[in-house]
Amino acid sequence: MTEQAADAAVDQACRLLRLPTIRAEFGEIADTAAREQMSYRAFLAEMLMAECDDRARRRSERRIKAAGFPRDKSLRAFDFDANPGIDPAAIHTLATCEWVKKGLPLCLIGDSGTGKSHLLIALGTEAAMAGYRVRYTLAAKLVNELVEAADDKVLVKTIARYGRVDLLCIDELGYMELDRRGAELLFQVLTEREETNSVAIASNDSFGSWTKTFTDPRLCAAIVDRLTFGGNILETGTDSYRLARTRAQADRTA
Template sequence: MTGRRQPTQPAVEAAIDAGCRTLRLPTMRARFGEVAAQAEREQLSYLGFLAELVMAECDDRTIRRTQRRLHAAGFPRSKRLDDFDFTANPVLNPALIGQLATSDWVRQGRPLCLIGDSGTGKRHLLISLGTAAAERGHSVRYVLAAKLVNELAEAADERQLARTIARYGRSDLLPIDELGYLQLDRRGAELLFQVLTEREERSAVAIASNEPFSGWTKTFTDPRLCAAIVDRLTYNGHIIETGTTSYRLAHARSLRPSASAQ
């Protein structure tokens, strides 16, 4: 009785390649030769080799998912907490920001308000905390306040408002930037209020505003709506004041040549 004929090396590689394509395992397909050679050098068992190959696929799949979440978030630029200079803004508590970076508040559906003047790091914190949330597996959707209100108004005119509000309600975290830069009429405020109500105590909202809450009546001209929106954004939430001193301006001034050097 003859033994089973062993397939040639090219046939084995072609079979693995085809199987990985069918099963959609791109990392296994790309690295099986490399991992096999490593397993041979280290004298790994068959199960050890298989474990190395499976873990490589899982690790790369996690990275790809994170990259997709970051892309879907729509951040205007990359910002990370590691790049934030806390020495330039001593008003901020690094330990508190580090705690927020764990994204427990996102999981709990709690709001976050970043309040301070321009140049104090609000956007950097908004984006970097949103990035941290996306990297921890949460879906994030960044939007400028004016863009959000305009999109809602267009959706209302086209009788698509419910669908648009539902879309903004699906993400785990909705960072709204530049709230308070533009005045909103009653309709705009009502539309924004509907989005906040959709997410209340269920999904997290983070906002960055250059106006203290006492000045929000300039943004939301209806006092009752203003009070209701502030309530939605502050109840059981975190309020971080980033101060009034622009470290961007201070940094720019530090780069200017002194009069004695001229």
């Protein structure tokens, strides 16, 4: 078989077997193998590892996209120097996703501009990259969806859908007051996930102030219990990083 015929045969086989990475990189890998005098086994291993690595990358990208994050945020981009109240070691420990594996909750509490949403999205992204199913939503959006599902008689199905993901990230909890019905529906989602799948929340209010969001004290206490039992609570502080950066830029301009 000539090299041209061999290349054509490899191309056709890769199409049939759905091996797009080997199909795209076969020529380059083959040339490298010839230069470095690789054994047949090493050459085959290089091709298979390239395909496996690329498939893993594509799976991660699909999980991150399915999570519905509003923007890209990474731990590498987080400025720990500008947020001295946040322990880098604690964040990097969370990035191992052991808490997601155990189904434990995570609460990020702090004022606006202190990095809560950045950390929530970044840790959710780490979980997606580690192979976990992740879903991000705003608290108000989730409650509105649950209310509509209840009105349309598909509440059980909707709660089950949120119950299946490994990590549910709820942002901006506490920004809006919830009526009793909305709070009860949110409680059902949390109960569905209790001690089985993780919930991570970001809130601008301390737990003591949550009665402004959940006006029923008993329901508020039950929700706090669901979100804190056995989990991690991180306080991001009160000094706005965004405000400080804006002021610093204004000073430099002046």
